[in-house]
Amino acid sequence: MNSKTPVIQLKNVSKTFGEVRSLSEVNIEIYPGEIVGLLGDNGAGKSTLVKTIMGFHRPDEGGEIWFKGEKITDWNVAKARELGIETIYQERALCEQQPIWRNMFMGREIKNKFGRLDVKRMKSEATRLMSEHMGFTSTAVHPDNAVLTMSGGEKQGVAITRALYFDAELVILDEPTVGLSLSETKKTLDFIQNIKKSGRSAIFIDHNIFHIYPAVDRMIVLDRGKVAGNYKKSDITMDELIESMYRVARTGSIKE
Protein backbone atom coordinates (compact mmCIF):
# COMPACT_ATOMS: atom_id res chain seq x y z
CA MET A 1 0.00 0.00 0.00
CA ASN A 2 1.55 3.34 -0.93
CA SER A 3 0.83 6.49 0.97
CA LYS A 4 -1.43 7.68 -1.85
CA THR A 5 -3.99 4.97 -1.05
CA PRO A 6 -6.48 6.30 1.47
CA VAL A 7 -7.06 4.29 4.63
CA ILE A 8 -10.72 4.97 4.19
CA GLN A 9 -12.61 6.52 1.33
CA LEU A 10 -16.30 7.37 1.03
CA LYS A 11 -17.66 7.68 -2.49
CA ASN A 12 -21.01 9.32 -2.99
CA VAL A 13 -22.29 8.31 0.45
CA SER A 14 -25.79 9.46 1.37
CA LYS A 15 -27.85 8.48 4.39
CA THR A 16 -31.57 9.02 4.70
CA PHE A 17 -33.66 8.34 7.80
CA GLY A 18 -37.25 8.30 6.62
CA GLU A 19 -37.77 11.90 5.50
CA VAL A 20 -34.54 13.23 6.93
CA ARG A 21 -31.47 13.27 4.71
CA SER A 22 -28.55 13.36 7.15
CA LEU A 23 -25.78 12.84 4.60
CA SER A 24 -25.86 13.95 1.01
CA GLU A 25 -23.39 12.59 -1.57
CA VAL A 26 -20.39 12.80 0.71
CA ASN A 27 -16.95 12.17 -0.80
CA ILE A 28 -14.13 11.94 1.73
CA GLU A 29 -10.79 10.23 1.94
CA ILE A 30 -8.39 9.89 4.85
CA TYR A 31 -4.73 9.10 4.13
CA PRO A 32 -2.31 7.15 6.31
CA GLY A 33 -0.70 9.26 9.02
CA GLU A 34 -3.22 12.03 8.52
CA ILE A 35 -5.27 13.72 11.23
CA VAL A 36 -8.46 15.19 9.84
CA GLY A 37 -10.68 17.59 11.73
CA LEU A 38 -14.40 17.36 11.03
CA LEU A 39 -16.30 20.54 11.74
CA GLY A 40 -19.94 21.47 11.50
CA ASP A 41 -22.93 22.73 13.41
CA ASN A 42 -25.09 20.47 15.58
CA GLY A 43 -27.18 18.31 13.28
CA ALA A 44 -24.75 18.71 10.37
CA GLY A 45 -24.41 14.94 10.14
CA LYS A 46 -20.97 14.40 11.72
CA SER A 47 -22.04 11.56 14.00
CA THR A 48 -24.06 9.98 11.21
CA LEU A 49 -20.94 10.06 9.05
CA VAL A 50 -18.93 8.36 11.80
CA LYS A 51 -21.53 5.64 12.28
CA THR A 52 -21.70 5.07 8.54
CA ILE A 53 -17.93 4.64 8.36
CA MET A 54 -18.19 2.12 11.21
CA GLY A 55 -20.90 0.13 9.45
CA PHE A 56 -23.50 0.88 12.13
CA HIS A 57 -25.55 2.67 9.46
CA ARG A 58 -25.75 1.29 5.94
CA PRO A 59 -25.29 4.01 3.29
CA ASP A 60 -28.13 4.59 0.82
CA GLU A 61 -28.03 2.80 -2.54
CA GLY A 62 -25.11 4.01 -4.65
CA GLY A 63 -22.76 4.95 -1.81
CA GLU A 64 -19.47 3.08 -1.50
CA ILE A 65 -16.94 2.62 1.27
CA TRP A 66 -13.38 1.70 0.34
CA PHE A 67 -10.83 0.48 2.88
CA LYS A 68 -7.15 0.62 1.81
CA GLY A 69 -8.07 0.59 -1.84
CA GLU A 70 -10.62 -2.18 -1.65
CA LYS A 71 -14.34 -1.76 -2.00
CA ILE A 72 -16.09 -3.10 1.06
CA THR A 73 -19.28 -5.09 0.80
CA ASP A 74 -21.22 -6.30 3.84
CA TRP A 75 -19.70 -3.66 6.06
CA ASN A 76 -20.47 -4.02 9.78
CA VAL A 77 -19.04 -2.74 13.03
CA ALA A 78 -17.33 -6.00 13.96
CA LYS A 79 -15.61 -6.10 10.56
CA ALA A 80 -14.60 -2.44 10.71
CA ARG A 81 -13.00 -2.96 14.10
CA GLU A 82 -11.28 -6.13 12.99
CA LEU A 83 -9.75 -4.27 10.03
CA GLY A 84 -8.45 -1.61 12.39
CA ILE A 85 -10.94 1.22 12.86
CA GLU A 86 -11.82 2.20 16.42
CA THR A 87 -14.26 4.90 17.41
CA ILE A 88 -14.85 6.94 20.53
CA TYR A 89 -18.52 7.66 20.01
CA GLN A 90 -20.18 10.87 21.07
CA GLU A 91 -22.58 8.84 23.25
CA ARG A 92 -19.64 6.86 24.72
CA ALA A 93 -21.22 3.45 23.96
CA LEU A 94 -20.72 2.01 27.44
CA CYS A 95 -22.75 -0.62 29.24
CA GLU A 96 -22.90 1.08 32.58
CA GLN A 97 -24.05 -1.76 34.83
CA GLN A 98 -21.13 -3.88 33.65
CA PRO A 99 -17.65 -3.81 35.20
CA ILE A 100 -14.89 -1.78 33.55
CA TRP A 101 -13.15 -4.83 32.12
CA ARG A 102 -16.25 -5.93 30.23
CA ASN A 103 -16.62 -2.44 28.77
CA MET A 104 -12.97 -2.28 27.83
CA PHE A 105 -13.21 -5.45 25.77
CA MET A 106 -16.81 -5.05 24.63
CA GLY A 107 -17.23 -6.82 21.29
CA ARG A 108 -13.56 -7.84 21.14
CA GLU A 109 -13.20 -10.08 24.15
CA ILE A 110 -9.88 -11.85 24.74
CA LYS A 111 -10.21 -15.61 24.26
CA ASN A 112 -7.75 -18.44 24.62
CA LYS A 113 -7.30 -20.90 21.79
CA PHE A 114 -10.28 -23.03 22.81
CA GLY A 115 -12.56 -20.01 22.62
CA ARG A 116 -12.78 -19.71 26.40
CA LEU A 117 -12.80 -16.13 27.69
CA ASP A 118 -9.58 -15.11 29.41
CA VAL A 119 -11.22 -13.12 32.19
CA LYS A 120 -8.05 -12.84 34.26
CA ARG A 121 -6.10 -11.34 31.40
CA MET A 122 -8.88 -8.90 30.51
CA LYS A 123 -8.95 -7.67 34.11
CA SER A 124 -5.20 -7.24 34.36
CA GLU A 125 -4.99 -5.53 30.96
CA ALA A 126 -7.81 -3.19 31.96
CA THR A 127 -5.98 -2.26 35.17
CA ARG A 128 -2.72 -1.71 33.34
CA LEU A 129 -4.29 0.45 30.63
CA MET A 130 -6.27 2.56 33.05
CA SER A 131 -3.22 3.41 35.14
CA GLU A 132 -0.62 3.65 32.34
CA HIS A 133 -2.54 5.60 29.76
CA MET A 134 -5.16 7.50 31.63
CA GLY A 135 -3.10 7.94 34.79
CA PHE A 136 -6.10 7.08 36.91
CA THR A 137 -5.42 7.14 40.60
CA SER A 138 -8.99 7.47 41.74
CA THR A 139 -10.17 4.72 44.07
CA ALA A 140 -13.15 4.17 41.81
CA VAL A 141 -11.05 2.59 39.12
CA HIS A 142 -10.79 -1.10 39.70
CA PRO A 143 -11.54 -3.43 36.80
CA ASP A 144 -14.42 -5.04 38.71
CA ASN A 145 -16.17 -1.74 39.39
CA ALA A 146 -19.34 -0.99 37.47
CA VAL A 147 -18.96 1.92 35.05
CA LEU A 148 -21.96 3.70 36.59
CA THR A 149 -19.90 4.33 39.74
CA MET A 150 -17.44 6.48 37.75
CA SER A 151 -17.39 10.21 37.01
CA GLY A 152 -18.11 11.54 33.52
CA GLY A 153 -14.42 12.06 32.80
CA GLU A 154 -13.55 8.59 34.00
CA LYS A 155 -16.24 7.08 31.79
CA GLN A 156 -14.77 8.93 28.83
CA GLY A 157 -11.40 7.57 29.94
CA VAL A 158 -12.73 4.05 29.55
CA ALA A 159 -13.98 4.82 26.03
CA ILE A 160 -10.65 6.41 25.02
CA THR A 161 -8.49 3.71 26.56
CA ARG A 162 -10.60 1.11 24.82
CA ALA A 163 -9.88 2.68 21.43
CA LEU A 164 -6.20 2.82 22.29
CA TYR A 165 -5.84 -0.82 23.25
CA PHE A 166 -6.42 -2.30 19.82
CA ASP A 167 -3.75 -0.29 17.95
CA ALA A 168 -6.22 0.84 15.32
CA GLU A 169 -4.98 2.26 12.02
CA LEU A 170 -7.78 4.78 12.05
CA VAL A 171 -9.16 6.24 15.27
CA ILE A 172 -12.33 8.32 15.15
CA LEU A 173 -13.06 10.69 18.04
CA ASP A 174 -16.56 12.17 18.08
CA GLU A 175 -16.62 15.19 20.42
CA PRO A 176 -14.33 13.48 22.93
CA THR A 177 -13.64 16.56 25.05
CA VAL A 178 -17.23 17.42 25.93
CA GLY A 179 -17.59 17.44 29.70
CA LEU A 180 -13.91 16.84 30.40
CA SER A 181 -11.76 18.81 32.82
CA LEU A 182 -8.80 20.82 31.53
CA SER A 183 -6.30 18.11 32.38
CA GLU A 184 -8.49 15.39 30.90
CA THR A 185 -8.88 17.45 27.73
CA LYS A 186 -5.11 17.86 27.49
CA LYS A 187 -4.67 14.10 27.87
CA THR A 188 -7.12 13.53 25.05
CA LEU A 189 -5.33 15.99 22.77
CA ASP A 190 -2.01 14.32 23.62
CA PHE A 191 -3.58 11.03 22.68
CA ILE A 192 -4.34 12.41 19.22
CA GLN A 193 -0.74 13.56 18.83
CA ASN A 194 0.43 10.06 19.74
CA ILE A 195 -1.73 8.64 16.97
CA LYS A 196 0.02 10.97 14.53
CA LYS A 197 3.48 10.15 15.87
CA SER A 198 2.93 6.44 15.39
CA GLY A 199 1.97 7.06 11.75
CA ARG A 200 -1.70 6.21 12.13
CA SER A 201 -4.73 8.25 11.11
CA ALA A 202 -7.54 9.94 12.99
CA ILE A 203 -10.77 11.80 12.43
CA PHE A 204 -11.30 14.36 15.16
CA ILE A 205 -14.67 16.00 15.73
CA ASP A 206 -14.91 18.91 18.14
CA HIS A 207 -16.81 22.19 18.37
CA ASN A 208 -13.78 23.97 19.72
CA ILE A 209 -11.64 25.26 16.84
CA PHE A 210 -8.85 25.90 19.35
CA HIS A 211 -8.76 22.15 19.99
CA ILE A 212 -9.05 21.18 16.34
CA TYR A 213 -6.75 23.60 14.54
CA PRO A 214 -3.48 22.80 16.35
CA ALA A 215 -4.13 19.05 16.29
CA VAL A 216 -4.97 18.36 12.65
CA ASP A 217 -3.44 18.32 9.14
CA ARG A 218 -6.64 18.94 7.27
CA MET A 219 -10.17 20.12 8.04
CA ILE A 220 -13.45 19.13 6.48
CA VAL A 221 -16.52 21.28 7.06
CA LEU A 222 -19.87 19.54 6.98
CA ASP A 223 -23.06 21.52 6.57
CA ARG A 224 -26.54 20.02 6.46
CA GLY A 225 -25.17 16.69 5.33
CA LYS A 226 -22.94 18.09 2.57
CA VAL A 227 -19.20 18.62 2.48
CA ALA A 228 -19.00 22.41 2.42
CA GLY A 229 -15.24 22.82 2.66
CA ASN A 230 -11.98 20.86 2.67
CA TYR A 231 -8.82 22.73 3.73
CA LYS A 232 -5.21 21.77 4.23
CA LYS A 233 -3.99 23.49 7.37
CA SER A 234 -1.25 25.17 5.33
CA ASP A 235 -3.89 26.83 3.12
CA ILE A 236 -5.96 28.51 5.82
CA THR A 237 -5.27 30.43 9.02
CA MET A 238 -7.33 29.90 12.12
CA ASP A 239 -8.97 33.31 11.67
CA GLU A 240 -9.93 32.55 8.09
CA LEU A 241 -11.36 29.23 9.21
CA ILE A 242 -13.47 30.85 11.91
CA GLU A 243 -14.65 33.44 9.39
CA SER A 244 -15.73 30.79 6.89
CA MET A 245 -17.47 28.74 9.58
CA TYR A 246 -19.62 31.79 10.38
CA ARG A 247 -20.33 32.28 6.69
CA VAL A 248 -21.46 28.65 6.36
CA ALA A 249 -23.74 28.99 9.34
CA ARG A 250 -25.26 32.20 7.93
CA THR A 251 -25.58 31.46 4.25
CA GLY A 252 -25.08 27.71 3.88
CA SER A 253 -22.26 28.40 1.46
CA ILE A 254 -18.55 28.42 2.08
CA LYS A 255 -17.87 30.97 -0.73
CA GLU A 256 -18.63 34.65 -0.60
Add this chain to the structure above:
Amino acid sequence: MSENKDSKVKNNAARPPSFWRRFGMQFGIWSVGIFMWLIFVVTASEAFTSKDIYLAFASSTPLFALMAIPLTLIVITGEIDLSFPAVMALATATFAKIYSGTGNIWVGFIAALVVGTLCGYFNGWLVTWFGIPSLVITIGTSFLFRGIELAWMNGSGVGLTDDKLLGVANLLVGRSFFGIANQFWWTILATLVLWFILNRTQFGAHVFLTGDNKTSAQLMGVNVNRVKRRTFAIMGFFAAFAGLVASFEVSYFWPTLGEGLLMNSIAAVFLGGTSVFGGVGTVTGTFVGSFIIGAINAGIVASGINAFFTQVFFGLVIILSVIMQAVISKRIKR
Protein backbone atom coordinates in the same frame (compact mmCIF):
# COMPACT_ATOMS: atom_id res chain seq x y z
CA MET B 1 -9.23 -12.71 49.29
CA SER B 2 -5.82 -13.37 47.75
CA GLU B 3 -7.06 -11.82 44.52
CA ASN B 4 -7.71 -8.55 46.36
CA LYS B 5 -4.21 -8.53 47.83
CA ASP B 6 -2.69 -9.12 44.43
CA SER B 7 -4.35 -6.19 42.79
CA LYS B 8 -3.44 -3.95 45.70
CA VAL B 9 0.21 -4.75 45.24
CA LYS B 10 0.07 -4.07 41.52
CA ASN B 11 -1.81 -0.84 41.79
CA ASN B 12 -2.06 0.54 45.26
CA ALA B 13 -4.58 3.19 44.26
CA ALA B 14 -7.22 0.84 42.89
CA ARG B 15 -9.73 -0.62 45.28
CA PRO B 16 -12.06 -3.45 44.39
CA PRO B 17 -15.80 -2.99 44.78
CA SER B 18 -16.99 -3.63 48.30
CA PHE B 19 -18.31 -6.98 49.45
CA TRP B 20 -21.85 -5.63 49.33
CA ARG B 21 -21.54 -4.34 45.82
CA ARG B 22 -20.24 -7.64 44.61
CA PHE B 23 -22.19 -10.16 46.60
CA GLY B 24 -25.08 -8.21 48.13
CA MET B 25 -27.64 -9.74 45.82
CA GLN B 26 -26.36 -13.30 46.23
CA PHE B 27 -26.20 -12.78 49.97
CA GLY B 28 -29.80 -11.55 49.97
CA ILE B 29 -31.04 -14.56 48.01
CA TRP B 30 -29.34 -17.03 50.31
CA SER B 31 -30.69 -15.16 53.36
CA VAL B 32 -34.24 -15.35 52.05
CA GLY B 33 -33.73 -19.07 51.39
CA ILE B 34 -32.33 -19.81 54.82
CA PHE B 35 -34.97 -17.66 56.50
CA MET B 36 -37.77 -19.53 54.72
CA TRP B 37 -36.20 -22.83 55.63
CA LEU B 38 -35.96 -21.87 59.31
CA ILE B 39 -39.63 -20.89 59.33
CA PHE B 40 -40.55 -24.29 57.98
CA VAL B 41 -38.21 -26.13 60.35
CA VAL B 42 -40.03 -24.44 63.23
CA THR B 43 -43.58 -24.65 61.92
CA ALA B 44 -43.29 -28.10 60.38
CA SER B 45 -40.37 -29.55 62.26
CA GLU B 46 -41.42 -33.15 61.80
CA ALA B 47 -41.48 -32.94 58.03
CA PHE B 48 -38.49 -30.62 57.66
CA THR B 49 -36.16 -32.68 59.82
CA SER B 50 -36.77 -35.88 57.91
CA LYS B 51 -34.93 -36.54 54.70
CA ASP B 52 -38.07 -37.45 52.76
CA ILE B 53 -39.04 -33.87 52.13
CA TYR B 54 -35.59 -33.09 50.75
CA LEU B 55 -35.82 -36.08 48.43
CA ALA B 56 -39.19 -34.75 47.32
CA PHE B 57 -37.62 -31.33 46.53
CA ALA B 58 -34.90 -33.02 44.56
CA SER B 59 -37.45 -34.71 42.33
CA SER B 60 -40.08 -31.97 41.90
CA THR B 61 -38.08 -28.72 41.80
CA PRO B 62 -36.01 -29.69 38.72
CA LEU B 63 -39.17 -29.87 36.63
CA PHE B 64 -39.26 -26.07 36.52
CA ALA B 65 -35.65 -25.31 37.56
CA LEU B 66 -34.45 -26.92 34.33
CA MET B 67 -36.29 -24.14 32.49
CA ALA B 68 -35.75 -21.31 34.95
CA ILE B 69 -31.98 -21.66 34.47
CA PRO B 70 -31.91 -21.07 30.68
CA LEU B 71 -34.72 -18.50 31.06
CA THR B 72 -32.21 -16.47 33.10
CA LEU B 73 -30.20 -15.81 29.92
CA ILE B 74 -33.26 -14.53 28.07
CA VAL B 75 -34.19 -12.23 30.95
CA ILE B 76 -30.63 -10.88 31.12
CA THR B 77 -30.91 -9.84 27.45
CA GLY B 78 -34.06 -7.91 28.43
CA GLU B 79 -36.55 -10.34 26.89
CA ILE B 80 -38.95 -12.96 28.26
CA ASP B 81 -40.35 -16.28 27.03
CA LEU B 82 -43.87 -17.36 28.00
CA SER B 83 -44.11 -20.20 25.49
CA PHE B 84 -41.75 -22.76 27.02
CA PRO B 85 -44.48 -24.85 28.69
CA ALA B 86 -46.03 -25.33 25.24
CA VAL B 87 -42.60 -26.13 23.79
CA MET B 88 -42.19 -28.82 26.47
CA ALA B 89 -45.43 -30.40 25.31
CA LEU B 90 -44.81 -30.12 21.56
CA ALA B 91 -41.31 -31.58 21.89
CA THR B 92 -42.46 -34.45 24.06
CA ALA B 93 -45.31 -35.12 21.63
CA THR B 94 -42.64 -35.40 18.93
CA PHE B 95 -40.86 -38.00 21.01
CA ALA B 96 -44.08 -39.95 21.63
CA LYS B 97 -45.09 -39.92 17.96
CA ILE B 98 -41.68 -40.85 16.58
CA TYR B 99 -41.19 -43.56 19.16
CA SER B 100 -44.58 -45.11 18.47
CA GLY B 101 -43.98 -44.78 14.72
CA THR B 102 -40.42 -46.10 14.45
CA GLY B 103 -39.77 -47.82 17.77
CA ASN B 104 -36.44 -46.00 17.92
CA ILE B 105 -35.94 -44.25 21.25
CA TRP B 106 -32.89 -42.20 20.39
CA VAL B 107 -34.25 -40.89 17.11
CA GLY B 108 -37.33 -39.75 19.02
CA PHE B 109 -35.20 -38.26 21.79
CA ILE B 110 -33.02 -36.27 19.43
CA ALA B 111 -36.02 -35.20 17.33
CA ALA B 112 -37.66 -33.84 20.49
CA LEU B 113 -34.57 -31.77 21.34
CA VAL B 114 -34.36 -30.51 17.75
CA VAL B 115 -38.03 -29.53 17.70
CA GLY B 116 -37.64 -27.72 21.03
CA THR B 117 -34.58 -25.85 19.79
CA LEU B 118 -36.33 -24.87 16.56
CA CYS B 119 -39.41 -23.62 18.44
CA GLY B 120 -37.12 -21.47 20.58
CA TYR B 121 -35.25 -20.21 17.54
CA PHE B 122 -38.56 -19.37 15.89
CA ASN B 123 -39.47 -17.23 18.92
CA GLY B 124 -36.13 -15.48 18.70
CA TRP B 125 -36.54 -14.91 15.00
CA LEU B 126 -39.99 -13.32 15.45
CA VAL B 127 -38.70 -11.09 18.23
CA THR B 128 -35.61 -9.87 16.37
CA TRP B 129 -36.86 -9.79 12.78
CA PHE B 130 -40.08 -7.92 13.42
CA GLY B 131 -38.98 -6.12 16.57
CA ILE B 132 -42.06 -7.36 18.43
CA PRO B 133 -41.87 -7.37 22.25
CA SER B 134 -41.22 -10.95 23.35
CA LEU B 135 -43.86 -10.62 26.08
CA VAL B 136 -46.51 -10.38 23.37
CA ILE B 137 -45.19 -12.62 20.63
CA THR B 138 -44.49 -15.57 22.94
CA ILE B 139 -48.10 -15.48 24.11
CA GLY B 140 -48.97 -15.99 20.46
CA THR B 141 -46.47 -18.79 19.86
CA SER B 142 -47.54 -20.39 23.13
CA PHE B 143 -51.04 -20.90 21.71
CA LEU B 144 -49.57 -21.94 18.38
CA PHE B 145 -47.24 -24.62 19.79
CA ARG B 146 -49.88 -25.89 22.23
CA GLY B 147 -52.48 -25.94 19.49
CA ILE B 148 -50.27 -27.92 17.10
CA GLU B 149 -49.48 -30.38 19.87
CA LEU B 150 -53.14 -30.86 20.89
CA ALA B 151 -54.27 -31.28 17.29
CA TRP B 152 -51.43 -33.72 16.57
CA MET B 153 -52.12 -35.80 19.69
CA ASN B 154 -55.83 -35.41 19.17
CA GLY B 155 -55.95 -34.24 22.76
CA SER B 156 -55.04 -37.56 24.30
CA GLY B 157 -51.99 -38.68 26.27
CA VAL B 158 -49.58 -41.59 25.86
CA GLY B 159 -48.29 -44.01 28.47
CA LEU B 160 -44.50 -44.28 28.72
CA THR B 161 -44.44 -47.63 30.48
CA ASP B 162 -43.02 -49.70 27.63
CA ASP B 163 -40.17 -52.00 28.82
CA LYS B 164 -37.95 -50.64 26.09
CA LEU B 165 -38.25 -47.20 27.69
CA LEU B 166 -36.89 -48.34 31.05
CA GLY B 167 -33.31 -47.45 30.14
CA VAL B 168 -33.99 -43.88 29.14
CA ALA B 169 -36.43 -43.43 32.02
CA ASN B 170 -33.74 -44.56 34.43
CA LEU B 171 -31.23 -42.22 32.91
CA LEU B 172 -33.53 -39.21 33.14
CA VAL B 173 -35.49 -39.75 36.33
CA GLY B 174 -34.04 -42.81 38.08
CA ARG B 175 -32.91 -42.68 41.68
CA SER B 176 -29.23 -42.77 42.68
CA PHE B 177 -27.04 -41.90 45.70
CA PHE B 178 -29.30 -42.20 48.75
CA GLY B 179 -32.38 -42.12 46.55
CA ILE B 180 -31.79 -38.67 45.05
CA ALA B 181 -33.66 -38.27 41.76
CA ASN B 182 -31.49 -38.07 38.66
CA GLN B 183 -33.25 -34.94 37.48
CA PHE B 184 -31.57 -33.20 40.40
CA TRP B 185 -28.15 -34.07 38.93
CA TRP B 186 -29.32 -32.97 35.50
CA THR B 187 -30.28 -29.64 37.03
CA ILE B 188 -26.83 -29.30 38.60
CA LEU B 189 -25.28 -30.13 35.24
CA ALA B 190 -27.49 -27.58 33.46
CA THR B 191 -26.45 -24.94 36.01
CA LEU B 192 -22.76 -25.67 35.50
CA VAL B 193 -22.98 -25.71 31.72
CA LEU B 194 -25.00 -22.50 31.54
CA TRP B 195 -22.73 -20.85 34.11
CA PHE B 196 -19.82 -21.61 31.83
CA ILE B 197 -21.64 -20.37 28.74
CA LEU B 198 -22.69 -17.15 30.47
CA ASN B 199 -19.40 -16.33 32.18
CA ARG B 200 -16.69 -17.88 30.08
CA THR B 201 -17.73 -17.55 26.45
CA GLN B 202 -17.95 -14.56 24.15
CA PHE B 203 -21.62 -15.32 23.57
CA GLY B 204 -22.21 -15.09 27.33
CA ALA B 205 -20.38 -11.75 27.53
CA HIS B 206 -22.62 -10.49 24.75
CA VAL B 207 -25.74 -11.64 26.63
CA PHE B 208 -24.89 -9.16 29.40
CA LEU B 209 -24.01 -6.35 26.98
CA THR B 210 -27.19 -6.85 24.94
CA GLY B 211 -29.40 -6.52 28.01
CA ASP B 212 -27.44 -3.66 29.56
CA ASN B 213 -27.49 -1.26 26.62
CA LYS B 214 -28.47 -2.60 23.24
CA THR B 215 -27.32 0.44 21.27
CA SER B 216 -23.92 0.61 22.96
CA ALA B 217 -23.40 -3.07 22.28
CA GLN B 218 -24.34 -2.62 18.62
CA LEU B 219 -22.05 0.40 18.25
CA MET B 220 -19.19 -1.78 19.49
CA GLY B 221 -19.97 -4.56 17.04
CA VAL B 222 -22.12 -6.96 19.08
CA ASN B 223 -24.74 -8.70 16.95
CA VAL B 224 -27.49 -8.31 19.53
CA ASN B 225 -30.18 -9.97 17.42
CA ARG B 226 -28.10 -13.11 16.94
CA VAL B 227 -27.42 -13.16 20.68
CA LYS B 228 -31.16 -13.01 21.39
CA ARG B 229 -32.04 -15.72 18.87
CA ARG B 230 -29.47 -18.00 20.47
CA THR B 231 -30.79 -17.46 23.99
CA PHE B 232 -34.28 -18.38 22.77
CA ALA B 233 -32.92 -21.47 21.02
CA ILE B 234 -31.15 -22.59 24.21
CA MET B 235 -34.42 -22.08 26.09
CA GLY B 236 -36.24 -24.31 23.58
CA PHE B 237 -33.63 -27.04 23.91
CA PHE B 238 -33.98 -27.12 27.70
CA ALA B 239 -37.78 -26.96 27.53
CA ALA B 240 -37.73 -30.09 25.37
CA PHE B 241 -35.40 -31.84 27.79
CA ALA B 242 -37.55 -30.78 30.77
CA GLY B 243 -40.64 -32.05 28.93
CA LEU B 244 -39.10 -35.51 28.62
CA VAL B 245 -37.97 -35.47 32.25
CA ALA B 246 -41.40 -34.40 33.52
CA SER B 247 -43.18 -37.02 31.41
CA PHE B 248 -40.89 -39.89 32.36
CA GLU B 249 -41.20 -38.85 36.01
CA VAL B 250 -44.90 -39.79 35.85
CA SER B 251 -44.47 -42.43 33.07
CA TYR B 252 -47.14 -40.67 31.06
CA PHE B 253 -47.22 -37.88 28.51
CA TRP B 254 -50.10 -35.57 29.34
CA PRO B 255 -51.12 -33.30 26.47
CA THR B 256 -51.46 -30.50 29.05
CA LEU B 257 -47.81 -30.97 30.04
CA GLY B 258 -46.17 -27.78 31.30
CA GLU B 259 -49.25 -26.02 32.58
CA GLY B 260 -48.53 -24.66 36.03
CA LEU B 261 -44.77 -24.46 35.52
CA LEU B 262 -44.67 -21.02 33.88
CA MET B 263 -45.05 -18.89 37.00
CA ASN B 264 -42.74 -21.08 39.08
CA SER B 265 -39.94 -20.67 36.54
CA ILE B 266 -40.37 -16.93 36.12
CA ALA B 267 -40.58 -16.43 39.89
CA ALA B 268 -37.38 -18.44 40.38
CA VAL B 269 -35.50 -16.20 37.92
CA PHE B 270 -36.53 -12.94 39.60
CA LEU B 271 -36.16 -14.36 43.07
CA GLY B 272 -32.65 -15.38 42.04
CA GLY B 273 -31.66 -11.75 41.58
CA THR B 274 -31.86 -11.41 37.81
CA SER B 275 -32.79 -7.85 36.95
CA VAL B 276 -36.20 -7.13 35.50
CA PHE B 277 -34.47 -4.44 33.44
CA GLY B 278 -31.85 -6.72 31.92
CA GLY B 279 -28.07 -6.69 32.02
CA VAL B 280 -27.69 -8.36 35.40
CA GLY B 281 -28.27 -11.91 36.58
CA THR B 282 -26.74 -15.22 37.62
CA VAL B 283 -27.69 -18.83 36.96
CA THR B 284 -26.61 -19.85 40.45
CA GLY B 285 -29.08 -17.28 41.83
CA THR B 286 -31.83 -18.87 39.75
CA PHE B 287 -30.82 -22.32 41.00
CA VAL B 288 -31.22 -21.19 44.61
CA GLY B 289 -34.39 -19.28 43.71
CA SER B 290 -35.89 -22.45 42.26
CA PHE B 291 -35.33 -24.38 45.45
CA ILE B 292 -36.81 -21.59 47.53
CA ILE B 293 -39.94 -21.75 45.36
CA GLY B 294 -39.92 -25.54 45.71
CA ALA B 295 -39.59 -25.24 49.47
CA ILE B 296 -42.52 -22.85 49.69
CA ASN B 297 -44.69 -25.28 47.72
CA ALA B 298 -43.80 -28.20 49.95
CA GLY B 299 -43.46 -26.26 53.18
CA ILE B 300 -46.92 -24.76 53.10
CA VAL B 301 -48.49 -28.18 52.79
CA ALA B 302 -46.23 -29.77 55.40
CA SER B 303 -46.85 -26.93 57.87
CA GLY B 304 -50.52 -27.72 57.70
CA ILE B 305 -51.25 -24.23 56.45
CA ASN B 306 -54.18 -24.02 54.07
CA ALA B 307 -52.70 -24.53 50.60
CA PHE B 308 -54.48 -21.44 49.39
CA PHE B 309 -51.85 -19.50 51.33
CA THR B 310 -49.13 -20.74 48.98
CA GLN B 311 -49.93 -17.90 46.66
CA VAL B 312 -49.78 -15.37 49.49
CA PHE B 313 -46.30 -16.63 50.41
CA PHE B 314 -45.18 -16.60 46.79
CA GLY B 315 -46.42 -13.08 46.37
CA LEU B 316 -44.66 -11.81 49.48
CA VAL B 317 -41.36 -13.49 48.69
CA ILE B 318 -41.31 -12.27 45.11
CA ILE B 319 -42.30 -8.71 46.00
CA LEU B 320 -39.68 -8.64 48.74
CA SER B 321 -36.96 -9.92 46.47
CA VAL B 322 -37.74 -7.43 43.71
CA ILE B 323 -37.71 -4.60 46.28
CA MET B 324 -34.39 -5.92 47.54
CA GLN B 325 -33.05 -5.77 43.96
CA ALA B 326 -34.17 -2.19 43.57
CA VAL B 327 -32.62 -1.16 46.90
CA ILE B 328 -29.32 -2.87 46.19
CA SER B 329 -29.00 -1.43 42.71
CA LYS B 330 -29.68 2.03 44.11
CA ARG B 331 -26.89 1.56 46.64
CA ILE B 332 -24.52 0.51 43.87
CA LYS B 333 -25.28 3.64 41.89
CA ARG B 334 -24.34 5.85 44.78
